[in-house]
Amino acid sequence: MKPRLIFWLLLLTSLTATAQIKHGLRDDAGRHVIPRGFVVNTNQGQRQISFNSDDYLRMVRLGANAQTIRLELGRISTFPGGSVEPAYLAKLDSLVDLGRHAGMQTVFKLTVYGVEEFEWETFWLNEKDEYATYIEAWKIIWNRYADEPSVLGYDIVNEPRKLTMDISYDELTRQYLIPLYQRIIDESQRINPDKKILFQSIFMNKGEGIDNNQYAEITAPINRKNILFAPHIYQNDIDFIAPVMDRFDEESDLLEAPIFIGEWGFPTFASTDTTVEGRLGQLSYRELYVRTAEVFDRMGIGAIKAWFLGSRNMQNFLAGGPSTWAIFTDESDAGTAERKYITDVIARPFPQAIAGDIQSFMFNHATRTLDLKLISDNAKGGSTLFIGANRHYPDGFSVLIGDDLVLYHDPIGSGGLEVHRSPATVSAADYVWDERRQKLLIARWPADGALVHVRIVPGVRNFDVPVRKGGR
Structure with a gap:
């Protein structure tokens, strides 16, 4: 079997894992930092x-x-x-x-x-x-x-x-x-x-x-x-x-x-x-x-x-x-x-600082999709995702957190984040788009102490892309 094929098989296998990644750092608040x-x-x-x-x-x-x-x-x-x-x-x-x-x-x-x-x-x-x-x-x-x-x-x-x-x-x-x-x-x-x-x-x-x-x-x-x-x-x-x-x-x-x-x-x-x-x-x-x-x-x-x-x-x-x-x-x-x-x-987009434990993340360059899984811990403060929308999402992007929370940024719209779907318990004010620094700022996760699946996808109408079960 060719080395490149072996690598991709190993990569696909690893993506189904849910154990916390062992690298990255912790800041003074205990957030998981890349x-x-x-x-x-x-x-x-x-x-x-x-x-x-x-x-x-x-x-x-x-x-x-x-x-x-x-x-x-x-x-x-x-x-x-x-x-x-x-x-x-x-x-x-x-x-x-x-x-x-x-x-x-x-x-x-x-x-x-x-x-x-x-x-x-x-x-x-x-x-x-x-x-x-x-x-x-x-x-x-x-x-x-x-x-x-x-x-x-x-x-x-x-x-x-x-x-x-x-x-x-x-x-x-x-x-x-x-x-x-x-x-x-x-x-x-x-x-x-x-x-x-x-x-x-x-x-x-x-x-x-x-x-x-x-x-x-x-x-x-x-x-x-x-x-x-x-x-x-x-x-x-x-x-x-x-x-x-x-x-x-x-x-x-x-x-x-x-x-x-x-x-x-x-x-x-x-x-x-x-x-x-x-x-x-x-x-x-x-x-x-x-x-x-x-x-x-x-x-x-x-x-x-x-x-x-x-x-x-x-x-x-x-x-x-x-x-x-x-x-x-x-x-x-x-x-x-x-x-x-x-x-x-x-x-490329990536989680810079996460209140909780990062389980896995991957940016797919072909589909322009960031896929992130984490165990949330709101006691550690806010989280920051670098998006780089100016180069990766000139057509806008959508933020899908689990099945229930969907936000989107339309570059010709208000300039901030709009809400497409949200539970009554979630405040849209907890999610802020920092255009100058090209970052998504999250004050708190919708569920605490839970496995949270976050995806950043291109466009502002990709709201109902199904979440795959059992990993990416």
Whole structure:
């Protein structure tokens, strides 16, 4: 049986399950949260990048409720060539503020850019107490944001490498990586114990990937609390998406840490934008992203897309020619012209924060239908669904909650939600359409402590679509 067929059979089987998804996060109110957003770079090459509130609103309208700010080690440390730059720290404050005002949580990711000749082989040996210098850089960030509630946590080592070390990936992980993680986590939790610590596995040398996956498997636990497994997936082979994610799922079980994908999305070749066929044609590229998104939705994981940038700097490390992770085609820093074959998939409808426990959710790109099942808990507050109606429902959309509550949004109507059918016990005021942020706000569920089935469907006359029994 072909791998792709096996994947779809497994997917169909999994959709009938009603057990609560094990990934996602919980906010202070106990709501089930699915974080999505973008890597926000502070620089591109030697050029510093600035963002404003309009850029952050654009992120929100693409479904972002989280951001990952990419730190430069050379601007917050005393490694050779580096220094602690007050202006850079002020810039970080600005990005956190912009995120908070936009309703986003922030993760900081530390890269080794900006220092002179950083060598992983030397770093692992720690002969000059490099670990302490690295942790001192983190302490600047930990102390600065310990009392900032919108800062979710810290991705502590970005894409660690083995390179020329004469050691296996498993040995490097067990002897060096995990002890370093334990030391960093312990130091961090002395300062801000409530923050999440995100961690990755070893980025394997070119040509040594397994199943087209460049990240080595973690085979030993870290034995720490309040941690998130943040692997990257830059998969360009559809048949390997599910197997790679299944491996990550097994590592998540071993680590006792939910998955929060730190970066995803195979880079775009310049030729994909400029020629009919492209290196990886736009239709093929969209299919790759759709299949990846469906696996993410099935697992209920959060994911951060690289990058919220324009395409001024193309890289040239892949056989297909110049490429970029940027989601905009124009050369401005923040970018405005979307690669729609990418962004429409990124900005798919999903449950952002649910008062209760999410059992399953899936957005069907062909039918433009979001299908969500949850166990409600109104004591936890309100719920938020990102809809993205401006791109997915230009013909309007309908909200079907169970069999009895049907609301709809007509883009040429009043601008809000209209009621088609509602029980006498439900107040229409509990359901609000936020046009500016493209979100559906739900103050309370019609039934509490119950299995609630929610569907978002295209159009304003799909009121009597029957609810399928026994799953989707």
